[in-house]
Amino acid sequence: MELFGYNPPMLLAHAFVIAFGLAVGSFLNVCIYRIPKGRSVIRPGSSCPHCHHPLRPWENVPILSYLFLRGKCSQCGGRISWIYPIVESTTALLFYLLFLKYGFDTPFFINVVFFGMLVGLIFIDLFERLLPNVITLSGLTFGLLMSPLQSGEFFQGTQLFGTYNVIWAHYFDSILGILVGGGFLWLVAELYVRVKKIEGMGFGDIKMMAMVGAFLGWRYAWLTILLGSLLGALVGSIYIYALGKGRRYELPFGSFLGVGAIASTLWGQELLAWYLAQ
Template identity: 35%
Template sequence: MKALDILIFMVGLVVGSFLNVCIVRIPEGKNIFWGRSKCPHCGHVIPWYDNIPLLSFILLRGRCRYCKQKISVLYPVVELITTIVTLALFKKYGLSYSFLYYVVFAYFLIVLGIIDLKTKLLLNRILLPMLIAGLMINVIGQIVPFKDALIGAVLGGAAMWLIAVLGTKIFNKEALGMGDVKLAFVAGFFLGWKHILIALYLGFIFAFVTIIVLWLIYRKDIPKLIPMGPFLAMGFLFYLFYGQKLIQWYLGLIS
C-alpha cells in the first residue's frame, strides 16, 4: 500500500464514523457537528478511546464499557462499507472531481439506506442536500453532462413513480413511497439518463432476492413493510463499480 492509499483508508474510517453520527442524529433532528456521542442505553458519554472506528467495537467485544449492553453491529458495518467504498472509488478515479462526485453520492446513499432500514424513512433533509451537493460538484467538475443529468433525474423519478403506481394497483397496497421516487430522481441526476434505469433495475433485483430469502426463512412471518431505500442504495453502489462490466457482459450475451 502506498502512503496515499493509507491516508484514504484513514479518511474512509473517519468519514464512516461521521456517517454513523449522521445516521443516529439526523432522524432525531439533532446537530451532527456538535455534541459528544452517548451510549443509547445508559447515556454515558463515550470517551474517545471507545470511539475509534472498527477497533473500539472489536476491543469492547460489541458492548458498552459502562452498562455492558450490546452496541449495534451496524456501527462497524457502516465504518467498513464506507472505508471500502472510499478506497475503491479512489482506486477507480484517483484524486479528481469524479472521485469527489461519486464518493459524496456513495456517502449519502449509505446514510439514506441505513436510516431507511431503521426508520423506514427517506428524509427530505438528506435528499435535498444530496441533490445540491451533486449539482455543485457537477457544475465545478463537469462530470456528467448537465443535460444527461437532468434527463436522468426526470427519467429516474418518473420510472419509480410509475412502478409505485403500478405496484399499488397490482398488490392493492402501497409498496413504494414518495421517498423512493425522490431518491430515484436524485440518483438519476448523479448517474445520468444512460445509467439510471439499469441502476434502478439492480436495486429491484437486490430487493427481490432478499425478499425470496426472507420468505424461505420466515415464511408467513416475513415483515410486512420492507423499505426499498437500502436496496436502491445497494443497486446504485453496485452499479458504480460493476455497471460498465455488467453492460459489456450483457451486450456480449445478445450479440
C-alpha cells in the first residue's frame, strides 16, 4: 500500500520528526524567554506574560494554538509574540532536514541536540546579546563525548599518528575542533582589543565556537566561522548603509555563527568541495 508515493510507516516517521521538532521548538521558546532571566525552564509551567494565567494544554499546542487564538491570550486578549510560532516551525524544519540527510542514524540524534542548542543561542543572542554558558558549555561537553557517533563526514580521522582506533580519531578531531573554533575567535578578539582598543567580541562567542568545533571538528568549525563572518559582514553593511545605523551598533555575532553552523552541518561537504575547487 502506498500514500503519496510513501508507505504508511515511512509517512509516520516523517510526521513524527515534524511533531518532535514542533515540541522541542515549544520548549526552546521557554528557554529563550527564561534562561536570560535566570529562571527555571521546567517550573512553573507556561503562562500568559500579560495576565499570568497558566496556559491550559489546548492553549499550548505548537503553532496550532497560536493560529486558533489568532495571536491573542484567551483571557486578557494580550498579544502573543509571533516569535513563538517562528521558533517552533524553524526547529521542525531543521529537524526535518536532518532527518532527510541522516534518517534515524546516530548523527540525527546528535545533531538534533546540536540544532536545538543553536536555535536557542541564535534567538537569545538576537534579543539579549547573550550566549549563556548553560547552553555553550553543556553543548561543548555533549559534542565532545558523543563525537564518535557523529557523522563520519565531519571526522575523517586525522592521520597524524598513522592508523589508530577510529573512536580516538573522532575524539582527537573534536578536541582539535574546540581548539580551532574557540582559539581562532579568541585570537581575533585579542587582536581587536590590542589594535582597535575596543571589545569586539565577547567570551560567549568564543565558547559557542568551541562548542561548534566539538560537534563538527576543526574543518567545519573553520567553515562555520567563514560563513558566520560573511553573513555578519552582509547584515552589518545593510545596517550601516541602508538603515543608517551607527558603526558602533552591536551585531549579534553569535546568531550569525549559529546560522553558519547549521549550514555547515547540513551542506558543509558540498560547500567545502565547491570552495576547495575554486
